[in-house]
Amino acid sequence: MESANTLCQGRECKGGVLVHLERLEDQMNRPSTKSEELTVHTKESSLRTKIHELQRQRDKLRAELKRRTAFEGNLLDSYFVDLVIEKPLRIHHHSIPVFILLERIDTEHLQTDTQCFLFSLCEYLNTYSGRKYQTDQLETDFSAFLTGPLQRNALCNLLSFTYKVDQGHQTFSFSATLLYNDLTAALPTGVTVTCPGAET
Structure with a gap:
């Protein structure tokens, strides 16, 4: 008991020798924790630098091609x-609609003729957007x-609708089906018009 009191001379002793020993051990462990934190911080900083460098290199190896479609000046x-600009060229991601045969265009042209790949893709996109635009305008x-x-x-390569035509005092109804077999054409390749109720 006396030794405990001598350790606490000049100040209030709270908890005795064991508590004081725990405090000393805790103080000894703190500097190593701070050095560990410094080491962890240094490693994190180094990793962040590496990540930024790799992202910069990746961005150098990629090209984003944007295309705005148009039809009749609209x-x-x-x-x-x-x-991704490396051999072989590959598509990283895109916003091309799934029904445009991008995989086929890629296989046919991307590795051999990038310009032809872009031309073919633009042709499909323009005619698709044109058909969609014409359909919206019709509606x-x-x-x-x-x-x-x-x-x-x-x-938008198969359209079907019924329309009416007024002829004097009579109104005639017609059913029309437009088929676009050529997906790079803005005009239909086949048109069928029938008059419901008329004898065939």
């Missing part, structure tokens, strides 16, 4: 293709003549 949708500008909903698939 700017339409924008698309992009992010290419809005000629809605008074349509007698039902205009039906189209996602690629």
Whole structure:
């Protein structure tokens, strides 16, 4: 007990020798914790620097190609293709609609002729956007003549609608189907018009 009191002379002793010993041990451990924190901080800083350098190198090896589609002077949708510039060239990610045959265009042209790849892709995108634009225009500008909903698939290469024509005091209804077999054409390759109720 006396030794405990001698350690606490000149100040209040709280908890005795064991508590004082714990405090001393804790103080001894703190500098190593601070040095560990410094080491961890240095490692984190080094890793951050490496990450930024690798991101910079990666960005040097990539090219983002953006394309805005147009039809009859109207700017339409924008698309992009992010290419990794290394052998072999590859597409990292893109915003091309899934029904555009990007994989086929990639296989046919990307490794051999990048310019042809871009031209072919732009041709598909422009005609798709053009068909979509024409379909939207038909629905809005000629809605008074349509007698039902205009039906189209996602690629807008198959359209079906019914419309009416006023001839004097009579109104005739016609059903039309437009088929675009050539996905790079803005005009349909096949048109079928029928008059419901008429004898065939």
